[in-house]
Structure formats: C-alpha cells, structure tokens
Amino acid sequence: MKILIAGGGEFAENLIKMLNPRENEIIVIEKDEARKRELESKYDILVINKSATDIDVYAREVKMDEINAVLALTNSDEINMLVLAIAKIYNIPIRIGRFAEEKIGELVRELQLGIPITQPKILASIVADYMSSVLIPVHLGKLGSFDLYAVGVAEGDRAAGSRVKDLEMSEEVGKIILMFDGTRFKVPSDDDVLKPGDILVIMATGTDFIAYIKG
Incomplete structure (x- = not known):
C-alpha cells in the first residue's frame, strides 16, 4: 500500500511504526526541517519538507494516482480538512483525518471528505486497525x-x-x-x-x- 501522511508529529510517528515501512511505501509531508531529518534517520520513508497546504506537493511532487491512502495528521483541523478535500478530488479510496473538534469531524463525515477520528489517545491504533481491516x-x-x-x-x-x-x-x-x-x-x-x-x-x-x- 502507498500511503501519504500530512504532518510528521507524534501521532504520525506512532502510525509509521504500526504500518511498517518495509511493507508499505510511506510519504510524509512535514514543514519542519529538523523533524524531517529525524524521521528520515529513523525510518525508511520519504519526507517532503513543505507545508501540507502547498498545492504544488499534490500537483507535482506526489503521484496522487498511485496513492492508496491519505492520512491528515497535522495539528490543525482546518489543514486536515483541506488535505482530505484534496484527497477526495483525486479519488483516494482511504481518507482519514485527525480532528480535535467533534463538530468539524461531524462536518467532514457529512461532506463525505473522509473518516474523522476525534479520539487522539487511540488514534494510531484505530487508524492502523481500520487500514488493515478494510482489506481483510x-x-x-x-x-x-x-x-x-x-x-x-x-x-x-x-x-x-x-x-x-x-x-x-x-x-x-x-x-x-x-x-x-x-x-x-x-x-x-x-x-x-x-x-x-x-x-x-x-x-x-x-x-x-x-x-x-x-x-
């Protein structure tokens, strides 16, 4: 599976461990240069050092037609909503986002932008379980x-x-x-x-x- 993750924070790193980069091709969008270097030194993944709001990332740097799943895990509900909207435009089959506000999560679900997860303490395990169980x-x-x-x-x-x-x-x-x-x-x-x-x-x-x- 080819997975695009927006945001390279703690939640993303926990998920990377669970998804196993040796079995899945993982691309992370992370605007912090130091964090980019840290993630690339720990895991066999590609980290793009840009903001998840940079449309050029999706239009030119990532082959969106090859992506199977998009995970929006930044610290901003608004950015995560934008990322899922972009993923929907590209018809990415699995679209999951982290949302602090339940009302925004409900809006994401109503607009069918993707799957909102609003319980951060179990975010990584829930996402990993879903991505596994959606196939088998x-x-x-x-x-x-x-x-x-x-x-x-x-x-x-x-x-x-x-x-x-x-x-x-x-x-x-x-x-x-x-x-x-x-x-x-x-x-x-x-x-x-x-x-x-x-x-x-x-x-x-x-x-x-x-x-x-x-x-």
Missing part, C-alpha cells in the same frame, strides 16, 4: 465457541449506506456486536446506518459474513 477482516480472538473479527466499512462496500437490518445477515452467519464511528463505540441497533469508516466487531463461527459486508 482482522481476527481479534475467541468468545466461547465464536470468533471475533474487526472489519472496516469502505466506500463501495455492500454494507456502506445500508441499515444493519437491511444486510439480512442471520445470526448463524454473524452478528455485529459493536461499532466504532471515529468518535465513540456503540452497540448497533437494527436501524443504524453503516457508513464508510465504521469499524465493526462481528461475532461469527466462520467468514461467510464477509460477503454481507464487502459484497
């Missing part, structure tokens, strides 16, 4: 005779935009016992609408549930 469900462990899986809902999935009950997934196939929408965990009701960016925890005895979520 992640096995979390067992609960009695059942297996627990985490699966991310992505744009284009069968489940995206559907109510839980409209999936018509029987409990023999799998049951959604928990969902995380970027701001909070909740036990879903039948009328809850599943949106791109949601992480679902599913209790199942096999993997037939994947067809109901991914299509």
Whole structure:
C-alpha cells in the first residue's frame, strides 16, 4: 500500500511504526526541517519538507494516482480538512483525518471528505486497525465457541449506506456486536446506518459474513 501522511508529529510517528515501512511505501509531508531529518534517520520513508497546504506537493511532487491512502495528521483541523478535500478530488479510496473538534469531524463525515477520528489517545491504533481491516477482516480472538473479527466499512462496500437490518445477515452467519464511528463505540441497533469508516466487531463461527459486508 502507498500511503501519504500530512504532518510528521507524534501521532504520525506512532502510525509509521504500526504500518511498517518495509511493507508499505510511506510519504510524509512535514514543514519542519529538523523533524524531517529525524524521521528520515529513523525510518525508511520519504519526507517532503513543505507545508501540507502547498498545492504544488499534490500537483507535482506526489503521484496522487498511485496513492492508496491519505492520512491528515497535522495539528490543525482546518489543514486536515483541506488535505482530505484534496484527497477526495483525486479519488483516494482511504481518507482519514485527525480532528480535535467533534463538530468539524461531524462536518467532514457529512461532506463525505473522509473518516474523522476525534479520539487522539487511540488514534494510531484505530487508524492502523481500520487500514488493515478494510482489506481483510482482522481476527481479534475467541468468545466461547465464536470468533471475533474487526472489519472496516469502505466506500463501495455492500454494507456502506445500508441499515444493519437491511444486510439480512442471520445470526448463524454473524452478528455485529459493536461499532466504532471515529468518535465513540456503540452497540448497533437494527436501524443504524453503516457508513464508510465504521469499524465493526462481528461475532461469527466462520467468514461467510464477509460477503454481507464487502459484497
């Protein structure tokens, strides 16, 4: 996977460790020269020493048509929103941003710019889990005779935009016992609408549930 990260702070570094630069090609946009040198000395990544607001970065320096995921992790909600808007213009399939203000995060979700994460303490692990589970469900462990899986809902999935009950997934196939929408965990009701960016925890005895979520 080819990943573009806007902002090279602590959150970005934690995520770089989890995503493993040996398995993923990671490009970071970081305007601080000293921080750029520090990141490049620690990890096998490319760091572009410019501001994430510099349109030239996306137009000329990064081959946006090759990017699979954009992560907006600067300290500015406004800049992160801009980065996700640019990523949407380029049709980047995975777009995730860090937001301090829940209202801005809600606006990002309403405008379908990307996935807003507003809980910074668990940001890195949530993003890493989502990026893994959006491709292949992640096995979390067992609960009695059942297996627990985490699966991310992505744009284009069968489940995206559907109510839980409209999936018509029987409990023999799998049951959604928990969902995380970027701001909070909740036990879903039948009328809850599943949106791109949601992480679902599913209790199942096999993997037939994947067809109901991914299509």
